[in-house]
Amino acid sequence: MKIKIKISRCDPMGKGWCEPFLQAYDIEAKEGMTILDALHLVKDVQDGTLAFRRSCRSAICGSCAVNINGFPKLACKTHLIAEYKKRKEIIIEPLSNHRVIKDLVVDFNTFWEKINKVEPWLNRKTAISGQRSAVSKQTVLKINNSSKCIMCGCCNGACNTLEIDKRFIAPAALAKAWRFVGDVREVDKKKRLEKLSEAHGMWDCVRCVNCTQYCPKDVAPLQAIERLRAEAINQGVIDNHGAKHVESMVDSVKRVGRLDEAAMTFKTLGFLRSIGMIPFGFRMEMHGKMPMPLIFPQIEKIEEVKKIYEEVKKRKKQAEVKVEK
Ligand code: SF4
Ligand code: SF4
Ligand code: FES
Numbered sequence: 001m002k003i004k005i006k007i008s009r010c011d012p013m014g015k016g017w018c019e020p021f022l023q024a025y026d027i028e029a030k031e032g033m034t035i036l037d038a039l040h041l042v043k044d045v046q047d048g049t050l051a052f053r054r055s056c057r058s059a060i061c062g063s064c065a066v067n068i069n070g071f072p073k074l075a076c077k078t079h080l081i082a083e084y085k086k087r088k089e090i091i092i093e094p095l096s097n098h099r100v101i102k103d104l105v106v107d108f109n110t111f112w113e114k115i116n117k118v119e120p121w122l123n124r125k126t127a128i129s130g131q132r133s134a135v136s137k138q139t140v141l142k143i144n145n146s147s148k149c150i151m152c153g154c155c156n157g158a159c160n161t162l163e164i165d166k167r168f169i170a171p172a173a174l175a176k177a178w179r180f181v182g183d184v185r186e187v188d189k190k191k192r193l194e195k196l197s198e199a200h201g202m203w204d205c206v207r208c209v210n211c212t213q214y215c216p217k218d219v220a221p222l223q224a225i226e227r228l229r230a231e232a233i234n235q236g237v238i239d240n241h242g243a244k245h246v247e248s249m250v251d252s253v254k255r256v257g258r259l260d261e262a263a264m265t266f267k268t269l270g271f272l273r274s275i276g277m278i279p280f281g282f283r284m285e286m287h288g289k290m291p292m293p294l295i296f297p298q299i300e301k302i303e304e305v306k307k308i309y310e311e312v313k314k315r316k317k318q319a320e321v322k323v324e325k
Helices: 035-046 080-087 109-117 137-147 154-158 160-164 171-181 189-196 210-214 221-234 241-256 261-269 271-276 278-286 302-324
Strands: 002-009 021-028 065-068 071-074 090-093 100-102
Touching: 002 035, 002 080, 021 035, 035 080, 035 090, 065 154, 071 154, 071 210, 080 090, 109 171, 137 171, 137 221, 154 171, 154 210, 171 189, 171 210, 171 221, 189 221, 210 221, 221 241, 241 261, 241 302, 261 271, 261 278, 271 278
Parallel strands: 002 090
Antiparallel strands: 002 021, 065 071, 065 090
């Protein structure tokens, strides 16, 4: 079947910048063909100037990530005809949130800088010669997903926080960070968590789930972020806005059975910074987005909510005793 594919072209050579535009190519699509096969067909037969990355062609190396019909995917793992039937068009563009070097090739320097920031190696006590360092299957399973990352950048390309703040550490590096924080042999967990809790770190994630949705290897970066946050609170790394926000949410639901936005702001930001938020609070109030402070009503049957908290506390204690045994 004949398919028209549109590819983003952009060549800044000699200019330092370029304006991307879509160039259409007609190709003969065969059963089983991938988007990467289509790109090769265009380059080999129609236009040798087209630039894109690839290596393994088997969804292993992570180098062929591009936007296909607006979403980050591996070109070698996406079937051309199936995608065309689903979306009625094929538009291939470079990965979002990365600077374009040429056509579909993006600059991965910032991606690697973020990965390096989380120090992707294990800090462990010096092994005693001849002594085995046994790690149970259960503890390995906790970090198994993060180990499956192929560094394709699809998650960073889909990240809403990264889109508005280029300094955000971003999901790929956070998934990698959990690989080491979650490792029972790691000796610097707390230090790592303190660093990850700094500005532009793990607490800036807005939990949009895009990273988990578009990861082609089921790494589930958002789950890694949630585990990092829980571990930080467990380890007492709570002197930051993110952890304070979580604590104020938990406290608010326990106290009144719902979110008391005004009280949460004070607990999260402190008194002085909260004063500066008052105009914003009024705007939210006018749009019905914030219950009135002070007259905030406690829900009926608040005692039922408190019972849930007691039950969670009891179960947590039981789980701790089990681990100690
Ligand atoms: S869940 Fe968080 S890290 Fe993942 S894409 Fe959304 S904002 Fe980014
Ligand atoms: S977490 Fe998934 S999407 Fe992100 S770089 Fe690793 S493999 Fe790619
Ligand atoms: S070419 Fe290696 S992942 Fe696609």
